[in-house]
Amino acid sequence: MPTLEAIQAKIQRLQEQAEAMKAKQASVVLGRIAELMSKNGISVEDIEAYVGNNKDGAIRGKPATTQTSSVAAKYQDPKSGATWSGRGRAPSWIANAKNRDRFLVDGNVAGMPASAGDKAKSKGNYVRGQQPAKYRDPKTGATWSGRGRAPAWIANAKDRAKFSIVADENAGAAVGTTLPKSKSKASATATLRVRKGPPKGKQPAKYLNPETGATWSGRGPAPAWLAAADDRSKFLIDAAAIDAPTA
Structure with missing residues (x-):
C-alpha cells in the first residue's frame, strides 16, 4: 500500500504537469490571438474599449462579486503587440530576454521602484477606451492615436512629425494668416497701377474764349486763341461760367 508521502508526491507531480499544460495551452492561444490582432489591425486598447463598453451588459443580473483591480501594461511585444x-x-516572448528594458511601454524605467506617493499619483492615469487621433495619413485619411502598435503607413516612417495632426493644423493656420496679407498687397499694387498717371476721359473746362465761346481744359496743346496770349488768367472761367464743349 502506498504511503502518504508517495501519494502527496504523485499529486504534486500531477499538479506541476497540469500547470505546464495550462501554460502551454495559454501560450498557443495567446499566439493565435496575437496573430489575429496583427492580421486585422486590432490593438490591445481596442479590446479593452470593447470589453469596457460591453461590461455593464455582460454582468447585468449577476450577483455582486469581489472587484479585482486591473494592472496597466508594463511590457509590450513590438512584433505581435502582446502586453x-x-x-x-x-x-x-520576454521570458528568455536578457534585457527586458527594450520591451518597456511608454518609457518606463526598469529597476527603479516607484515610491508610494508616485504610485498614488500614477494610479488611474492610464486612459482607457478610444484615444484622440494624433497622426493622420494624408493619402487615405486614416488616423492613429500614437498608442499601441503603429499602423503600416507610419510604422517605417523616419520622421513621424510630418503625419502629426497638430502640425497640419498649425500649417493651415499659418496659411490662413498669410493669405489676407498677400491679398491686401495685391490690392495695393492694383490701386497704385490704377492711380498711376493722369485721369483719362473728358476734363472740365478751365479757360474760355469770350468771343467764340470755345473752351480749353488746360491739358494738351493750347488752342490758337490762347496760345499767343501774354496773360492767360483773363481767359480763366469763374464759377458763373456756362459749361461748353471742350476744344
Whole structure:
C-alpha cells in the first residue's frame, strides 16, 4: 500500500504537469490571438474599449462579486503587440530576454521602484477606451492615436512629425494668416497701377474764349486763341461760367 508521502508526491507531480499544460495551452492561444490582432489591425486598447463598453451588459443580473483591480501594461511585444503587466508568469516572448528594458511601454524605467506617493499619483492615469487621433495619413485619411502598435503607413516612417495632426493644423493656420496679407498687397499694387498717371476721359473746362465761346481744359496743346496770349488768367472761367464743349 502506498504511503502518504508517495501519494502527496504523485499529486504534486500531477499538479506541476497540469500547470505546464495550462501554460502551454495559454501560450498557443495567446499566439493565435496575437496573430489575429496583427492580421486585422486590432490593438490591445481596442479590446479593452470593447470589453469596457460591453461590461455593464455582460454582468447585468449577476450577483455582486469581489472587484479585482486591473494592472496597466508594463511590457509590450513590438512584433505581435502582446502586453504584460510585469506580474505573474512571464510570457514566452520576454521570458528568455536578457534585457527586458527594450520591451518597456511608454518609457518606463526598469529597476527603479516607484515610491508610494508616485504610485498614488500614477494610479488611474492610464486612459482607457478610444484615444484622440494624433497622426493622420494624408493619402487615405486614416488616423492613429500614437498608442499601441503603429499602423503600416507610419510604422517605417523616419520622421513621424510630418503625419502629426497638430502640425497640419498649425500649417493651415499659418496659411490662413498669410493669405489676407498677400491679398491686401495685391490690392495695393492694383490701386497704385490704377492711380498711376493722369485721369483719362473728358476734363472740365478751365479757360474760355469770350468771343467764340470755345473752351480749353488746360491739358494738351493750347488752342490758337490762347496760345499767343501774354496773360492767360483773363481767359480763366469763374464759377458763373456756362459749361461748353471742350476744344
